[in-house]
Amino acid sequence: MFVEPMLLATAPAPFSDSRYIFEPKIDGHRLIFSQKNGAVRLYTRHNNDCTRQYPEIAGALFPHDIVLDGEIACVDPATGISDFESVMTRFQAKKADKVAALIRTLPSTFVIFDVLQYNGKDLRKLPLMQRKEILASIPLPSVSFGVVPFIEGAGEALFEQIEAQAMEGVVGKRKDSAYETGRRSDNWRKVINWSYADVFITGYRKEEFGWLAAVPALDNAKMRPAGIIELGANPTHKKAFYNVVKPLITGEDRNFVYVEPRIRARVKMRNWTKSGMLRSPVFERFII
Template structure:
């Protein structure tokens, strides 16, 4: 059975608070795990069934939990060299659809379900319990195999944890009020994420003709050339957009069906999750123009 996951608000800076626990933010994709009458179903946060993509989690290759259960967590593909989940590997697993491809990836890119909450167990709905009560129940439940883990947490010391996360180049932290019940339908300020952003300066090289999007490029460190680095879709407010379109017309050098291309004369500062293996900005967010 699918249960809509509790969504996080965003905290601008790390914080410490004795009313909160703090967890490392796992760089994977959100997963609702449901085991009912020995049948396992796996769902994304948007209620898309992804059961078949993860044989090591869905009960195909492992034993089950001792009772019916619904869990909230993240699918991770952990790099054995660093101990950190690699998001691109997670996406390769998620996007695999053919049976032979899934079988091969199960061996070469094994996934782990990292659990941070239990929503139902042995016929009882636990969502109205306080978070620390749910955590206590979760700690007593035997895990089916090494493909399952429980996310660790500390109490109060969010800033200290964030410093460690930043030093390891991990995604960020999540702070959760100890007394929070499991809420759905809106983002709750009782669960707050703090992202470990990276920053870059970019050149705007074009824009979409229809919905908003600015093509960007970055300088190669070893020469004066620039190379494509992705597209900005977030962060620019109406004032930024108006300023851009007021000055860009003389810089237009061509167009195609979807984009208008411009000379790389307008620079901007962006924040992003990290760089992809192919050298692209992952989830870039516009901050400001550089003048």
């Protein structure tokens, strides 16, 4: 059975609080693991069934029926850190032969951080620390499962370690929090370890908002595409851009208007992808 996951609010900065535990934020995708009457189904946070993508997870059984919340991770053996692009490669593979090959080259791990139901009991109204105790007592069925570690109170110290290892971020959770299904709550708060980059805006969408971003190529002789900025710009930013961009237009096609690379912007992002693109860029400010 699918259970709508509890969603994270965003904290503006790292924080420490004795009322909270702090966990490393796993760079993967959310997974609800449901075992009922010996049958396992896996679901994304949006209730998409992804059981066939992860047979090494779906093929393992717990002693009793259970519903778990966690993340799918694909750990880079060189760094010990989950690689999001590898996770997406696993998630997008649907054909059995492709999945079988990826189990060997990109094995997945289900990193668990909460237990929602166990052996016929709904645990969601219990305080988080009581759920953590129950989770710690449950034997894991295979090496493809793990439990996310946590520390109490010291969120800023953990965030410093996360920054040093270039990991995704930290999640703070109130020790007494119930599991609030399907909504964002300040009882669970994420702090993202953003990276920053300076880019040139080389065009814009004609319909919905989006600025094309580019960075100098290795030889600095020309620009190379780096993604589309869709988030972060407020009405004042957009007005300022469109007030000055008209003389810079060089051409257009069905979807975009292209401009000379004269306008620079600072963006924050999760990281650079392996293909040199900005991952989830957010506009911060213009560079003048």
